[in-house]
Amino acid sequence: MSISIANIFSITNGQAAPICDVTAMDRRDFCQAIIEATGQGLRISALFGQPVGGGRTRLWAVLARDNKSLLLLLYTDIDGNRYDSLTPYCTQAHWFEREIFEQCGLEPSGHPWLKPIRFPTRTETAPRIGDADFFRVEGEEVHEVAVGPVHAGIIEPGHFRFQCHGENVFHLEISLGYQHRGVERKLVGGPDRRTLHYMETLAGDTSIGHALAYSELVETLGATSSPARAQVLRGIALELERIANHTGDLGALAGDVGYLPTLSYCGRIRGDALNMTALICGNRFGRGLVKPGGTGFDIDVQRRDELLRRLDILEKDLFVAIGLLWNSSSVMARFESTGTISGQDCKELGLVGPAARGCGVERDIRCDFPHGIFQLEQIPVSTCPTGDVFARGYVRWLEIQRSVTFIREQLKGLPGGDPLVAVGPLKPGRIAVSLVEGWRGEICHVALSDPDGKFAAYKVIDPSFHNWFGLAYALRGQQISDFPLCNKSFNLSYCGHDL
Amino acid sequence: MNFGRLALPVLALALAPLLPGIINRTKAVIGGRDGQPLLQLYYDLAKLVRKGAVYSHTTSWVFRAGPVVGLVSAVAVLAVLPLGGTSAPAGFSGDLIFMAYMLGLMRFFTVIAALDTGSAFEGMGASREVQFSALAEPVLLMALAALSLAARGSGASLGGGLFSLSAIYSHLSISTWMRSGPALLLVAGALWVVFLAENSRIPFDDPNTHLELTMIHEVMVLDHSGPDFAMILYGASLKMWILGALLAGLLVPVRSGNIWIDTGACVFGLFVLAVLTGVVESVMARLRLTRVPQLLVSAGFLSTFALALIIWS
Secondary structure (H helix, E strand, O other): OOOOHHHOOEEOOOEEEEHHHOOEEOHHHHHHHHHHHHHOOOEEEEEEEEEEEOOEEEEEEEEEEHHHOEEEEEEEEEOOOEEEOOOOOOOOHHHHHHHHHHHHOOEEEOOOOOOOOOOOOOOOOOOOOOOOOOOOOOOOOEEEEEEOOOOOOOOOOOEEEEEEEOOEEEEEEEEOOOOOOOHHHHHOOOOOOOHHHHHHOOOHHHHHHHHHHHHHHHHHHOOOOOOHHHHHHHHHHHHHHHHHHHHHHHHHHHHHOOOHHHHHHHHHHHHHHHHHHHHHHOOOOOOOOEEOOEEOOOOOHHHHHHHHHHHHHHHHHHHHHHHHHHOOHHHHHHHOOOOOOOHHHHHHHOOOHHHHHOOOOOOOHHHHOOOHHHHOOOOOOOOOOOOOHHHHHHHHHHHHHHHHHHHHHHHHOOOOOOOEOOOOOOOOOEEEEEEEEEOOEEEEEEEEEOOOOOEEEEEEEOHHHHHHHHHHHHOOOOEHHHHHHHHHHHOOOOHHHHO | OOHHHHHHHHHHHHHOOHHHHHHHHHHHHHOOOOOOOOOHHHHHHHHHHOOOOOOOOOOOHHHHHHHHHHHHHHHHHHOOOOEOOEOOOOOOOOHHHHHHHHHHHHHHHHHHHHHHOOOHHHHHHHHHHHHHHHHHHHHHHHHHHHHHHHHHOOOOOOOOOOOOHHHHHHOOOHHHHHHHHHHHHHHHHHHHHHHHHHOOOOOOOOOOOOOHHHOOHHHHOOOOOHHHHHHHHHHHHHHHHHHHHHHHHHHOOOOOOOHHHHHHHHHHHHHHHHHHHHHHHHHOOOOOHHHHHHHHHHHHHHHHHHHHHHHHO
């Protein structure tokens, strides 16, 4: 039986709908619909289980239809603890199904590599943190290299298991879960005074991105719209965050190949960009800036002029520091053809953000699902076709330039008015989805409200969730010594994944 | 044996840790930073010898022998190492082979000490080190053979024979450069590559990185601590002094006969070499590991070509 995608209930980005409007499917139709939809180029933005009592689990799927700016919603209720796995027919479901297995105990039968993606503590018999079986390549000359979870640098913990033949990597398996905090569980029953702070620390380097996704969700559930001035300020903050992180990433990429000039410059310039955010709200990572109903801070005329002045200096410095990178043949020799992913593979894996755009795939929430200021002001999508470390770096550079232009224009044309309005109480029995293009890629927040207007479930999909497997895939057939470089070109979040 | 010449090894023992300091300062200045003190390595060594060492239960005496043998081999080389025109205290005919193989012994023990830990990282580093040094060693020997022939060509009879470093270097003067300049330039190029590769500098290795998977030399010594690690750091700085002295002795052909001027010029040359290394590290990225053998082999071609030039000119 065939299912027409056009008949599936859909909403737009940042829109709320009564849950009763979404038609329930039986499990066969549900799986069939997802397989057909992804076969036609739709993406899985979210796929998660919601316990609904009586030993039943409700599987929710949010499918992104990029070319129509529509989000397809579908669910099915599953009795018992198994269903037929999607992964054999739809690769991007791989990680999601493993998470459902971990969190709800639902077993997708036929899943090719079923194990939890974190270390669940649900049951008494759960394995100890760090205990896991890893994929092994057998053979006399194959050797195994284990890296982490404690790393040499000051970075987050994660375990990497390589199957190598000499210097060549056959297979890399990434084991996360060391940063699990149980945030999603804590969000149920909210929003309360803590919720915003949880959002700002889901991934500390994406404070604005996550706070923005959350705020738009609460606003739509509360039937409130944020003032025009706040939308512009949010756009500026989001792009400042992008500039700061991309600059840091490019510097770190240079550092990984031992190219000191760009490393040193970018380290400082990243600070300059963070300080611009601090100039607006007093915090370098933008905490307290974006909140439901608008923004917590406003930009007065002196600050606007100061920001414009600093933006000019920033742009000039960046052109010098990052220009060095592309003009240095020894750096290019390392970046090019390292960790290549084809456009086809990128679509099948469901990558997002600069990692996807670096494979030549035009995928950008600011364009595909415009929200807030991006409905009025378009930032061109930056892509690079080669799919290697160079492409992921170069996309960042293009985005930095376009973000600088965007911020400059927005600062010059700030609309008047108050940037903060009161948000109404959440409408009961709704589902809403909010997508934001954070600097790492698509941030997806899904909220379901209960009859009391509280969160019955709150799901966060950080872009890292989509991309971790892409990193493992990019390493196949590469040199193990190129792993740190590849890793840096993705620069994924551990805590954003673990939540 | 001339006891006054013992001054040469003493000079090396005292000044060698200054070389990494100069490199780091150069990088700091170019990077716009203040950087660490010039004498940082001395402070580090003083700190490390006062610390205790930690040994893994899986290691044997081989692991403990590694740093000791490494340091002793380097010190032994100092006995035959001339500095510019100033001869070594214990030079003999064939000491250039002695030098090459003492450095080989140093490497061998570092490698087996690394393998002794049974760590996957150290095994990888050891494999890389052996692969690259197998290519670097012929370059060094070829280059020294070319120098030896060039020095013999200067007409003077070589006291101590053809294979004594002291004899070779005391005859490398301005006139040698006038006669076979192009060949000597090729040799200098080859020795420069050996210097950077053997001392694990960029573009071959990155001494500053914290990424175990990309390291060559540094990853082999991860498990050493305290006084053992001090010996390794000190041994490494002596190795840099030794290979640097071979290059500086060639590039600074001051042979005035005045021991102070000759030695001083060569030591100055060593410092300039350290500055140059710092400059190289500031302006280029390191090579992909698969490219390293190619560069070493090309250095091999340089020194072989130099040898051929000298033989048939």
